[in-house]
Amino acid sequence: MRTINIGIIGLGTVGSGVIQIIQKHHDDFLNHQGVDIQITRVASRRDNVAREYGLMDVFSFDGMDVVNDPAIDIVVELVGGTGIAKDIILAALRAGKQVVTANKALMASMGAEVYEAAREGQTAIFYEAAVGGGIPIIGPLKNYLDANEISSIMGIVNGTTNYMLTRMSQNHLSYEDALAQAQKKGYAEADPTADVEGYDAAAKIAILASIAYNSRVTLDDVPTEGISALSATDIAYADEMGYCIKLLAIANRSEEGIDIRVHPTMLPKSHPLCAVNGVFNAIYVVGDFVGETMFYGQGAGSGPAASAVVGNIIEVARQLAADMPILEHCTCTDEVSLRPMDRLRTRYYLRFPVYDRPGVFAQIAEAFAAHNVSLYSVVQRGTVSSDVDEQENTTDVVVVTHHALEADMQAALAEIAQTETTAGVPALIRVV
Amino acid sequence: MRTINIGIIGLGTVGSGVIQIIQKHHDDFLNHQGVDIQITRVASRRDNVAREYGLMDVFSFDGMDVVNDPAIDIVVELVGGTGIAKDIILAALRAGKQVVTANKALMASMGAEVYEAAREGQTAIFYEAAVGGGIPIIGPLKNYLDANEISSIMGIVNGTTNYMLTRMSQNHLSYEDALAQAQKKGYAEADPTADVEGYDAAAKIAILASIAYNSRVTLDDVPTEGISALSATDIAYADEMGYCIKLLAIANRSEEGIDIRVHPTMLPKSHPLCAVNGVFNAIYVVGDFVGETMFYGQGAGSGPAASAVVGNIIEVARQLAADMPILEHCTCTDEVSLRPMDRLRTRYYLRFPVYDRPGVFAQIAEAFAAHNVSLYSVVQRGTVSSDVDEQENTTDVVVVTHHALEADMQAALAEIAQTETTAGVPALIRVV
Numbered sequence: 001m002r003t004i005n006i007g008i009i010g011l012g013t014v015g016s017g018v019i020q021i022i023q024k025h026h027d028d029f030l031n032h033q034g035v036d037i038q039i040t041r042v043a044s045r046r047d048n049v050a051r052e053y054g055l056m057d058v059f060s061f062d063g064m065d066v067v068n069d070p071a072i073d074i075v076v077e078l079v080g081g082t083g084i085a086k087d088i089i090l091a092a093l094r095a096g097k098q099v100v101t102a103n104k105a106l107m108a109s110m111g112a113e114v115y116e117a118a119r120e121g122q123t124a125i126f127y128e129a130a131v132g133g134g135i136p137i138i139g140p141l142k143n144y145l146d147a148n149e150i151s152s153i154m155g156i157v158n159g160t161t162n163y164m165l166t167r168m169s170q171n172h173l174s175y176e177d178a179l180a181q182a183q184k185k186g187y188a189e190a191d192p193t194a195d196v197e198g199y200d201a202a203a204k205i206a207i208l209a210s211i212a213y214n215s216r217v218t219l220d221d222v223p224t225e226g227i228s229a230l231s232a233t234d235i236a237y238a239d240e241m242g243y244c245i246k247l248l249a250i251a252n253r254s255e256e257g258i259d260i261r262v263h264p265t266m267l268p269k270s271h272p273l274c275a276v277n278g279v280f281n282a283i284y285v286v287g288d289f290v291g292e293t294m295f296y297g298q299g300a301g302s303g304p305a306a307s308a309v310v311g312n313i314i315e316v317a318r319q320l321a322a323d324m325p326i327l328e329h330c331t332c333t334d335e336v337s338l339r340p341m342d343r344l345r346t347r348y349y350l351r352f353p354v355y356d357r358p359g360v361f362a363q364i365a366e367a368f369a370a371h372n373v374s375l376y377s378v379v380q381r382g383t384v385s386s387d388v389d390e391q392e393n394t395t396d397v398v399v400v401t402h403h404a405l406e407a408d409m410q411a412a413l414a415e416i417a418q419t420e421t422t423a424g425v426p427a428l429i430r431v432v
Numbered sequence: 433m434r435t436i437n438i439g440i441i442g443l444g445t446v447g448s449g450v451i452q453i454i455q456k457h458h459d460d461f462l463n464h465q466g467v468d469i470q471i472t473r474v475a476s477r478r479d480n481v482a483r484e485y486g487l488m489d490v491f492s493f494d495g496m497d498v499v500n501d502p503a504i505d506i507v508v509e510l511v512g513g514t515g516i517a518k519d520i521i522l523a524a525l526r527a528g529k530q531v532v533t534a535n536k537a538l539m540a541s542m543g544a545e546v547y548e549a550a551r552e553g554q555t556a557i558f559y560e561a562a563v564g565g566g567i568p569i570i571g572p573l574k575n576y577l578d579a580n581e582i583s584s585i586m587g588i589v590n591g592t593t594n595y596m597l598t599r600m601s602q603n604h605l606s607y608e609d610a611l612a613q614a615q616k617k618g619y620a621e622a623d624p625t626a627d628v629e630g631y632d633a634a635a636k637i638a639i640l641a642s643i644a645y646n647s648r649v650t651l652d653d654v655p656t657e658g659i660s661a662l663s664a665t666d667i668a669y670a671d672e673m674g675y676c677i678k679l680l681a682i683a684n685r686s687e688e689g690i691d692i693r694v695h696p697t698m699l700p701k702s703h704p705l706c707a708v709n710g711v712f713n714a715i716y717v718v719g720d721f722v723g724e725t726m727f728y729g730q731g732a733g734s735g736p737a738a739s740a741v742v743g744n745i746i747e748v749a750r751q752l753a754a755d756m757p758i759l760e761h762c763t764c765t766d767e768v769s770l771r772p773m774d775r776l777r778t779r780y781y782l783r784f785p786v787y788d789r790p791g792v793f794a795q796i797a798e799a800f801a802a803h804n805v806s807l808y809s810v811v812q813r814g815t816v817s818s819d820v821d822e823q824e825n826t827t828d829v830v831v832v833t834h835h836a837l838e839a840d841m842q843a844a845l846a847e848i849a850q851t852e853t854t855a856g857v858p859a860l861i862r863v864v
Contacts, residue, residue: 017721020721021579021580021721024720025579025580025581028581029578031762031764031766032578032646032761032762032764033578033761033762034762128576134721134722134723134725135725136568136572136575136576136577136725139572139575139576140568140571140572140576143568143571143575143743143747144560144568144571144572144740144743145568145739145743146461146464146465146743146746147453147457147738147739147740147741147742147743147745147746148453148457148739149457149460214464270709272707272708272728274707275704275706275707276704277702280724287739288456288735289449289452289453289566289735289736289738289739289742290566290729290730290735290736290739290740291566291729291730291733291735291736292712292728292729292730293566293567293568293727293728293729293730294726294727294728294729295725295726295727295728296704296724296725296726296727296728297722297723297724297725297726298722298723298724298725301723303720303721303722303723304721304722304723306579306721307577307579307580307719307721307722308576308579308722309579310579310721311575311576311577311578311579313579314578314579315575318759319759322756322757322759324754324756324757324759325754325756327750327751327754327756329464329465330463330464330465330466332463332464334463
């Protein structure tokens with residue numbers, strides 16, 4: 001039996017997990033999958049992990065030593081980012097090596113270049129861990145839901161923000177307190193921008209949309225709104241109205257093109273995504289024959305991400321061991337266009353902090369009417385709005401609209417912002 | 433490009449769905465997957481479906497005409513059951529044809545014979561639709577969670593009973609009314625035995641356990657208890673106590689062997705399986721590195737099941753089109769033994785309808801104590817039990833135990849049944 005030699009570049013959290021799995025389950029993979037996977041080289045900026053796992057004799061500080069070793073069949077890139085990781089991946093692919101990576105940033109921004117390099121090297125790249133951590137989602141989309149035309153993907157794909165929203169909802173924490181808790185637990189970075197502003201989720205939905213809609217969608221294509229402007233007030237109102245609020249990464253197929261976006265979203269509590277709490281992730285996928293499906297699990301962490309990476313390694317190793325060409329899926333593109341955000345039609349929840357004066361409802365209602373936004377419900381909350389200075393009595397006007405065009409909504413909001421009744425920036429949450 | 437010729441045997445609900453998908457998406461499969469899938473033969477006892485889809489020129493009443501046609505690459509068996517379907521599958525495999533099927537009964541009872549035939553014919557069999565309908569679960573277990581040692585599978589794998597339990601829980605229906613509703617909606621058969629007594633779920637967990645634990649588990653190995661003895665009273669009590677009740681198909685890896693069973697189960701409401709309602713299915717899988725995962729979707733119906741069947745067809749077709757040998761997973765077995773049900777250690781919910789006399793608690797408590805069953809809580813419900821004749825005042829004693837051995841529990845129950853205080857058969861629900 002041919003040994004499959006892998007080289008791991010990047011020995012951080014995920015890299016350590018990959019080593020642990022292979023050291024623990026090598027014989028299982030041999031007996032059950034018929035593959036003899038050997039860690040033949042490792043590389044990292046520091047040698048502590050290699051030392052811990054007894055891999056100093058195959059350790060190198062330079063990732064290119066792994067790429068350039070002719071013995072290596074599969075390069076496992078776990079450095080991340082679009083710097084040195086890009087050089088490693090492109091070089092490995094051009095050299096005809098199979099590549100397994102967890103690199104969402106690279107796949108979401110430079111997928112075209114990566115696939116071109118794979119074509120040159122007549123090889124393939126696998127990146128299940130880039131989205132949803134341990135949750136099998138890229139593979140199922142490519143291999144098990146491929147009988148369907150996918151119409152919609154909605155994902156909770158960022159554990160940090162889902163943890164924060166769960167705490168805000170269940171424990172009535174403020175955004176700031178929820179962030180502090182997440183940081184204390186190690187779920188949020190010291191600089192939480194990529195998570196709380198939705199960029200991490202945007203990269204992931206760009207990858208999923210590219211696969212599901214056979215197109216090339218990049219991070220820059222995704223209109224993104226994070227949770228940093230979300231207040232506990234809106235979560236409480238949503239709860240009363242029978243909704244949960246989740247940061248969703250959405251990609252729908254529409255007649256006008258791919259509708260892609262990341263923003264806080266209100267979902268009826270009966271929706272399965274509302275039951276996804278804490279650091280868990282879930283990706284909800286609708287296909288024309290399969291109907292609704294959902295894939296749930298841990299979206300981050302050493303074990304889950306390493307599980308996905310090793311799954312890919314075995315997938316490639318089995319084909320190499322059978323001397324088969326690696327079966328790559330279509331890396332072609334249908335070049336589906338993107339639908340601009342202002343063509344979105346959805347329902348909206350809005351909360352206007354207003355001065356408590358006569359005629360407030362009327363001014364808001366007139367602005368919506370003038371821009372074809374039809375109201376489903378309007379409630380003036382008896383509480384004093386928390387968002388404004390209390391020089392004058394203020395209150396919240398909470399509006400839920402029927403389906404309206406995003407462009408119309410923005411125009412109405414611009415008009416309302418000019419009125420004297422508004423006492424602060426309105427909260428806007430789109431409703432599914 | 434080589435055309436892949438498929439022959440479909442059995443044109444019922446699923447067969448019609450398969451035809452619809454291929455007729456609608458043929459060009460997508462060609463453009464994206466590089467496979468030209470042709471429905472080259474169909475067979476069924478009746479010709480109405482073939483007529484409806486314009487397939488009369490390739491129609492036959494005899495499934496063996498499909499198997500014996502040398503042009504056919506993939507035999508799609510959708511007759512079901514262990515009669516003629518078995519002959520078709522064994523003949524097709526021995527003749528070296530690839531087989532795709534949705535046949536849970538055959539795979540759960542005669543898997544060994546089927547795999548032996550596949551070995552003889554040097555070919556393979558795929559059966560994603562046999563468990564969970566449209567939900568990708570067999571493929572992900574084999575291909576994407578294979579980096580893990582699986583420790584636990586808990587599935588809601590029968591839509592009929594989940595629909596009934598949802599109605600009993602949300603609308604406070606009796607078992608009989610829930611069954612009548614399910615039958616009216618077409619979710620339950622006129623003879624609902626296979627669903628309500630748990631046999632359908634038992635077949636499915638036998639299949640999943642065989643894959644997850646690399647063993648041969650058959651339907652007959654699965655201790656099975658359905659929902660027909662379940663009362664609305666217990667569902668209401670469970671709800672008050674913060675639990676949902678689901679019919680779970682369970683397969684755990686234990687030190688004493690595979691712990692496999694089907695029975696109604698109480699789960700804390702925060703468990704993701706509690707949010708799976710109506711006819712939806714979900715399979716919850718725990719692995720040593722990936723942690724908790726869950727796969728959710730429609731477990732039955734034409735579209736979902738056909739989605740899974742066509743997913744398998746594409747999987748095989750891609751390999752055939754590339755002139756590759758079909759990569760079959762290990763059909764070996766570790767011959768893991770089964771742990772007998774009486775070695776189960778779990779928590780129990782029990783409801784005893786008793787005569788309202790002094791000393792009732794004491795008698796029950798003594799019997800449990802004598803058999804090493806430790807009580808977590810005991811509550812006498814103020815209501816008159818609905819389960820007994822009202823010749824004398826009766827009431828419910830509701831007990832929740834700590835972890836106890838099934839053998840001890842059964843011995844305690846046998847003893848309690850002899851006492852004069854019990855006024856009917858106690859309800860027993862295992863708690864996760």
